[in-house]
Amino acid sequence: MSxxxxxxxLNAVVLGSATALLLWAPVTVSVPVVLTEAxxxxxxxxxxxxxxxxxxxIGLAPLDRLTRLMDTVDLLRPGQRLPEGGRxxxxxxxxTFNAMLERLEHERASSSARVLVAQEAERRRIAQELHDEVxxxxxxxxxxxxxxxDEADEPLxxxxxxxxxxxxxxxxxxxxxxxxxxxxxLEDLGLISALTSLTTEFSTHAGMRVVRRFDSGLPGLDxxxxxxLYRVAQEALTNAARHAGAERVExxxxxxxxxVELTVGDDGRGTGAAPEGAGVRGMRERALLIGATLDVVSxxxxxxRVRLTVPLLRKQS
Numbered sequence: 001m002s003x004x005x006x007x008x009x010l011n012a013v014v015l016g017s018a019t020a021l022l023l024w025a026p027v028t029v030s031v032p033v034v035l036t037e038a039x040x041x042x043x044x045x046x047x048x049x050x051x052x053x054x055x056x057x058i059g060l061a062p063l064d065r066l067t068r069l070m071d072t073v074d075l076l077r078p079g080q081r082l083p084e085g086g087r088x089x090x091x092x093x094x095x096t097f098n099a100m101l102e103r104l105e106h107e108r109a110s111s112s113a114r115v116l117v118a119q120e121a122e123r124r125r126i127a128q129e130l131h132d133e134v135x136x137x138x139x140x141x142x143x144x145x146x147x148x149x150d151e152a153d154e155p156l157x158x159x160x161x162x163x164x165x166x167x168x169x170x171x172x173x174x175x176x177x178x179x180x181x182x183x184x185x186l187e188d189l190g191l192i193s194a195l196t197s198l199t200t201e202f203s204t205h206a207g208m209r210v211v212r213r214f215d216s217g218l219p220g221l222d223x224x225x226x227x228x229l230y231r232v233a234q235e236a237l238t239n240a241a242r243h244a245g246a247e248r249v250e251x252x253x254x255x256x257x258x259x260v261e262l263t264v265g266d267d268g269r270g271t272g273a274a275p276e277g278a279g280v281r282g283m284r285e286r287a288l289l290i291g292a293t294l295d296v297v298s299x300x301x302x303x304x305r306v307r308l309t310v311p312l313l314r315k316q317s
Contacts, residue, residue, distance in 0.1 A: 010055040078105045112285040127182035138171040191226045206241035213252040236264035236306040244268025265305040271298040
């Protein structure tokens with residue numbers, strides 16, 4: 001039944017009931033209308049309006065659900081659908097909307113994959129240039145400063161030694177940035193070693209206590225999945241250090257027969273009901289890239305927990 005005929009039928013039920021009451025009820029209308037008859041007519045009108053509103057609410061409930069979903073749908077949280085059933089214009093509208101969501105989620109996942117692949121390639125290029133160009137140039141400067149300091153007299157020697165230490169610190173920072181841009185240890189030694197190196201680095205430079213709890217016997221994961229797990233852990237640690245004011249962070253990597261789960265929890269201030277920032281949105285896009293699920297729980301003043309669940313069934317297909 002189309003939406004037009006559904007509304008027509010609901011109104012017909014109300015008007016038909018009102019007509020039947022007028023025909024068979026022992027009520028008459030005088031001219032002029034007396035107060036009692038006016039009260040009865042107004043009460044009947046109110047009853048008809050309430051009944052009509054209730055029936056329309058029931059009849060248009062699918063459209064209300066569709067409107068609420070349209071207001072709250074997020075393509076980074078796939079799988080939000082309305083139940084499909086029945087026939088008519090409303091059911092067809094819901095089926096069309098669900099099909100549109102399916103198409104948009106697929107297109108968003110494809111475009112995000114292309115963007116992330118390009119981003120990783122650019123990170124790799126920048127890291128290579130930092131290592132080969134900037135790193136080598138600063139190394140040459142460091143050696144020249146060392147030779148000049150050996151040949152100089154005081155107080156110039158002391159000043160050159162000071163500049164030498166500043167240059168050495170800058171070179172270490174450049175190398176650290178290059179490692180963050182391109183985690184070579186991930187490619188060479190695997191995910192556990194890369195996460196161990198990452199947490200050690202954050203503990204040293206951010207002054208946080210980082211606790212690691214890694215399960216042994218991690219199942220084999222492809223390169224893309226390991227990179228997503230590493231980047232999510234990196235972003236969660238960065239958020240804990242920069243925004244949460246955390247003193248302690250726990251990084252847990254465990255696995256079951258069905259999934260691999262990465263959890264990063266801190267004791268910071270949390271975000272409460274604040275909207276998600278670019279960092280969390282980026283983690284959700286990475287999770288979509290490998291068909292994983294990302295959950296972020298951040299009550300105010302009780303810390304933040306980021307959990308990435310990677311299903312293993314996908315690896316067997």
